[in-house]
Amino acid sequence: MSKRILITGGAGFIGSHVVRLFVNKYPNYQIFNLDKLTYAGNLENLRDIENMPNYTFIKADITDAVLMDSLFEKHGFDSVIHLAAESHVDRSITHPLEFVVTNVVGTVTLLNAAKKYWNSNMEGKLFYHVSTDEVYGSLHNDNEFFLETTSYDPQSPYSASKASSDHFVRAYHNTYKLPIVLSNCSNNYGPNQFPEKLIPLFLNNIQQNKALPVYGKGENVRDWLYVVDHARAIDLVYHKGKIGDTYNIGGFNEWKNIDLIKVMCSTMDKKLGRKIGESEKLISYVKDRAGHDLRYAIDASKIMKELGFEPSLQFEEGISLTIDWYLQNKNWLENVTSGNYQKYYSDQYESRV
Ligand code: NAD
Ligand code: TYD
Numbered sequence: 283m284s285k286r287i288l289i290t291g292g293a294g295f296i297g298s299h300v301v302r303l304f305v306n307k308y309p310n311y312q313i314f315n316l317d318k319l320t321y322a323g324n325l326e327n328l329r330d331i332e333n334m335p336n337y338t339f340i341k342a343d344i345t346d347a348v349l350m351d352s353l354f355e356k357h358g359f360d361s362v363i364h365l366a367a368e369s370h371v372d373r374s375i376t377h378p379l380e381f382v383v384t385n386v387v388g389t390v391t392l393l394n395a396a397k398k399y400w401n402s403n404m405e406g407k408l409f410y411h412v413s414t415d416e417v418y419g420s421l422h423n424d425n426e427f428f429l430e431t432t433s434y435d436p437q438s439p440y441s442a443s444k445a446s447s448d449h450f451v452r453a454y455h456n457t458y459k460l461p462i463v464l465s466n467c468s469n470n471y472g473p474n475q476f477p478e479k480l481i482p483l484f485l486n487n488i489q490q491n492k493a494l495p496v497y498g499k500g501e502n503v504r505d506w507l508y509v510v511d512h513a514r515a516i517d518l519v520y521h522k523g524k525i526g527d528t529y530n531i532g533g534f535n536e537w538k539n540i541d542l543i544k545v546m547c548s549t550m551d552k553k554l555g556r557k558i559g560e561s562e563k564l565i566s567y568v569k570d571r572a573g574h575d576l577r578y579a580i581d582a583s584k585i586m587k588e589l590g591f592e593p594s595l596q597f598e599e600g601i602s603l604t605i606d607w608y609l610q611n612k613n614w615l616e617n618v619t620s621g622n623y624q625k626y627y628s629d630q631y632e633s634r635v
Contacts, residue, residue, distance in 0.1 A: 283310075284310045284311060284312070285308075285310075285311045285312070285360055285361060286311075286312045286314070286357060286358055286359050286360050286361075287304065287311055287312070287313055287314065287359065287360070287361050287362070287363060288314045288316055288353075288354075288357070288359040288361070288362045288363070289301050289304070289313060289314065289315050289316070289362075289363045289365065290316050290317070290344055290362070290363070290364045290365055290366035290392065291316075291317055291323070291364070291365035291366030291367060292315030292316070292317055292328070292339075292365070293315065293317035293319055293323035293324055293325050293327060293328065293339075294317070294322050294323055294324075294327075294365065294366070294369070294476075295322070295327075295369075295470065295472075295474050295475045295476060295509065296365055296412070296470055296509055296512055296513070297315070297317070297365040297366070298324075298327035298328050298474055299472070299474070299509050299510055299512070299513040300363060300365065300513045300516050300517075301313060301315050301328060301331070301337070302328065302330070302331055302513075303510075303513045303514070303517060304517070305331045305334050305336055305337045306331065306334075307517070308336075309336055310336070311336060312336050312338070312357075313336055313337050313338070314338045314339075314340055314353075314357055314359065315328070315337070315338070315339050315340065316340045316341075316342050316344070316353070316366070317339070317340075317341065317342075317366065318341070318342065318343045318344070318366070319341055320368075321476075321621075322368075322369065322370075322476050324474070324476075324617075324618065324623045325339065325623075326614060326617065326623055327474045338357075340353065343388075344366050344384070344388035344389075344391055344392050345383060345384065345387050345388045345391050346391070347391050347394065347395070350391055350392060350394075350395035351395050351398060351399070353395075354395050354396065354398070354399035355399065359396075359399070360406060360407055360408075361407060361408040361409070361410065361520070362392065362396055362408070362409045362410060363410045363412065363516065363520060364389065364392060364409070364410065364411050364412060365412045366384070366388065367384060367385050367388075367444070367447075368380055368381045368384045368385060368440070368443070369440070370440070370476075370478050370479065371416075371438050371440045371441075371571070372478070372571065373440075373478075374438055374439035374440035374443070375438065375439060375571070375572055375573075378439035378443075381439050381440055381442075381443040382439075382443055382446075384443075385440075385443035385444055385446070385447050386443050386446045386447055386450070389411070389447035389450055389451065390447075390450050392409075393409065393450060393451065393454045393460065396409050396460065397454065397458050397460055400460070404459060404460065404461055407460075407461050408461050408462070408463065408520070408525070409451065409454070409460055409461065409462045409463075410462070410463050410464075410465075410516075410519065410520055410523075411447065411448065411451040411462065411463075411464045411465075412464075412465060412467070412516065413444050413447070413448050413464055413465065413466045413467075414441065414444050414466055414467060415428050415466050415467060415468050415505070415530065415532070415578050415580050416436065416437075416438065416440065416441035416444065416575065416578065417434050417436050417441055417444050417445040417448055417466060418432045418433075418434060418435060418436075418466070418578075419434070419435030419436060419437050419441075419575065420435075420437055420575035420576045420577060420578070421576065421577040421578065421579055422576060422577070426579070427579045427580065427581035428466070428530060428578070428579060428580050428581060429530065429581050429584075430466075430528045430529065430530050430584055434448070434449075437573055437575055438573055438575070441575075448464060448466075451464060452464070455525075455526050461525045461526075462525070462526060463519055463520075463523040463524070463525060463526070463527055463528075463529075464527075464528045464529070465515065465516065465519050465523075465528065465529045465530070465531050465585075466528065466529075466530050466531065466580075467507060467512050467515070467530075467531035467532065467580070468504070468505035468506065468507050468531065468532040468533070468535075468578060468579075468580045469504045469505060469506050469507070469578070470506075470507055470508075470509045470512050471506050471507075471508065471509065471600065471601070471604055472508050472509030472510060472600065472603075472604050472607075473509070473603075473604065473607040473608075473611070474509075474614075475509070476618065477615065477618060477619060480504075480539070480542075480543075481542075481546070481601075481604065482608065482615075484543060484546055485546060485550065485604075485605060485608045486608070486615055486619070487564065488546065488547060488550045488554075488561045488564060489550070489554070489608075489609070489612075491564065492564065493564055493565075493566040494543060494547075494564045494565045494566060495566055495568040496539065496540060496543060496565055496566065496567050496568065497539075497568060497569070497570050497571045497574060498567070498569075498570035498571070498574060499540070499567065500538065500539045500540030500543065500567070501538055501539070501540065501576075502538070502539050502574060502575065502576055502577065503536050503537065503538050503539070503576065503577035503578065503579070504536070504537060504539065504542075504577075504578055505532050505533075505534075505535055505536045505537075505578050505579045505580050506533070506535050506536075506537060506542070506597060506600075507531065507532055507533045507535065507593065508533075508593065508594070508595060508597075508600035508603075508604075510594065511533060511593045511594055511595070512531060514591070514594065515529075515531045515585060515589075515591050516531075518585070518589045518590070518591055519531075519585070519589065522589050523589065524588075529584060529585040529588075529589065530580045530581060530582055530584060530585065531580065531582060531585055531591070532579075532580025532581075532582040533582065533593035533597075534580075534582065535593075535597050536577075536579050537597075540565075543565065544562060545601065546561075546601070546605070547561035547562045547564070547565070548561070548562070549601065549602060549605055550605060553605060553606070553609060554609075
């Protein structure tokens with residue numbers, strides 16, 4: 283069956299992997315990648331598929347209500363996979379309002395556009411909202427996990443804005459019968475992640491012999507999933523998820539930050555031909571993040587049992603592939619850290635809405 287899918291935030295880290303998977307796997311689907319190209323959006327991520335006949339890029343801001351209405355009219359989207367967001371906790375601590383505008387107002391603007399355009403016939407339509415496990419707050423006992431039924435308890439401005447957007451998506455299902463589905467995923471890692479997040483930032487700093495700023499004592503725990511596996515899970519939820527339902531996505535892969543950082547250091551030593559222990563000397567303990575969540579851990583049993591999801595690789599393999607990618611794509615990293623990627627693409631797409 284053919285489909286016309288609007289994917290928002292497709293020039294970002296996870297979005298670009300979702301766009302690639304859908305464009306390559308479903309040649310009979312038309313994929314529309316809508317992205318504002320903020321600092322986190324980079325069309326270099328999609329060079330390999332940018333000329334595919336079933337792919338269209340639209341530079342636009344999801345908070346622009348008039349434009350969103352006209353794009354639904356013009357392109358006739360029958361489903362949305364919504365990933366566009368401000369996504370970095372540290373930025374949300376310094377600029378909380380930007381997170382409210384994009385993550386809350388932007389999501390409600392898109393919901394309104396979908397509701398208006400689909401109003402006469404909701405059959406076969408889907409609004410898929412991609413969210414995070416951070417909405418559940420912070421775990422303090424080792425034997426606790428986030429379930430789909432866990433109460434929301436967001437602790438950072440980022441997670442509060444994502445929690446709010448999740449509530450609006452569910453409210454539109456309850457109030458207006460908008461066909462929706464949600465997923466909440468654990469921390470992602472892999473190629474194309476902006477080097478403000480832990481793994482790409484530290485890999486970049488290790489290469490350049492710069493200090494590795496570990497927040498607090500490095501004892502916080504995160505649950506890591508390879509980004510391609512998140513994209514595969516999104517494919518499953520999009521095609522097989524039950525309308526109105528929520529799926530937690532993860533790979534049962536918890537790491538204490540400091541242990542993960544040591545694995546990155548020793549793997550980089552090997553790959554760069556450094557003496558073992560050399561990169562670890564770059565570790566520098568710094569002031570903790572304000573309100574730093576202690577532990578996240580997803581129970582992914584539901585998506586595994588109901589939709590048959592299985593991560594495709596083990597963490598050791600995923601981190602090795604990730605490190606190889608960053609070492610082989612130094613240009614990507616240089617363009618991103620220098621800001622060159624934005625200059626190149628913003629002129630090209632400014633008038634192509
Ligand atoms: P990212 O920051 O790499 O990408 C976000 C993309 O959204 C960028 O391309 C950016 O240009 C675009 N964007 C931002 N504001 C926009 C606006 N107003 N209009 C249109 N586009 C806009 O983020 P990511 O890490 O790829 O995360 C994608 C989604 O997945 C987010 O919703 C995030 O909350 C969720 N998520 C992320 C993780 C993770 O570990 N990174 C885990 C679970 C869920
Ligand atoms: P991050 O990649 O920002 O993801 P999130 O905060 O959404 O989990 O951070 C992952 C963990 O690494 C988190 O516990 C904070 C920590 N961290 C550092 O110790 N130093 C850093 O420079 C960064 C960016 C993160």
